[in-house]
Amino acid sequence: MSTVRIGVLECDHVAERYRGIAGDYRDMFQVMVTAVDPAAEIVVYDARGGVLPSRPDDCDAWLCTGSSASVYEGEAWIEALAAFVREAYEARVPFVGICFGHQLIAHALGGRTERAASGWGVGALPMRIVDDAAWMAPTLASVTLLYSHQDQVTELPPGGRVLGSADHCPVAMLAVDDDVIGIQAHPEFGAAYVQALLEDRVDRIGEAGTATALASLERPTDEATVAKWILAFVHARTRYRG
Secondary structure, eight states: OOBOEEEEEEOOOOOGGGHHHHOSHHHHHHHHHHHHOTTOEEEEEEGGGTOOOSSGGGSSEEEEOOOSSOGGGOOHHHHHHHHHHHHHHHHTOOEEEETHHHHHHHHHHTOEEEEOTTOOEEEEEEEEESSOOTTOOSOOSEEEEEEEESEEEEEOOTTEEEEEEETTEEEEEEEETTTEEEESSOTTOOHHHHHHHHHHOHHHHOHHHHHHHHHHTTSOOOHHHHHHHHHHHHHHHOOOBO
């Protein structure tokens, strides 16, 4: 039976003191993917450690994780990964970027990512769907997701369009042509991990902002639905290997 082979480009690692919550980022993505498609094969590449695939078609599709880094910092591993994004785009291999990965899509393909003038985007926040696609089923007018970011996409790359917009982040979900999507939020996160991040970053976020974000974690969220969207996108766009 054919299965889809998904490469996870890991751009950071969970601090050791928090790995008891949900493991490392690779574990979170494994759980997110296999909850929707138990047969999916996951292959992890430590992109921050300088480990990248040799070719875009080494996997059927790519998922790029979040990171504490900023895509515009100019570090060698970031620019190498940006080059790989361009290779995958040119080869039309499906690519999904989450948070840092979403911002990297813009950085790599001719858009712009900057530090958000509005400050931190944190907690459980709604995103309006402004341009839906066939793989976004069930169709919803908005989804509430978990956010934790300072940077955001401020200019779309050529061929890009906005799929979802949040009050604090106008480009909260994007597509580039038909083979690339980016999501600023974290459908792989759970509330317990976001709570730990918030409590660790009070000095950076501010007490009032942290309190508001912590209170928001009581809201129902739509990670499971967005995970289904991601896998539907992958299945719709990928070529399967037997």
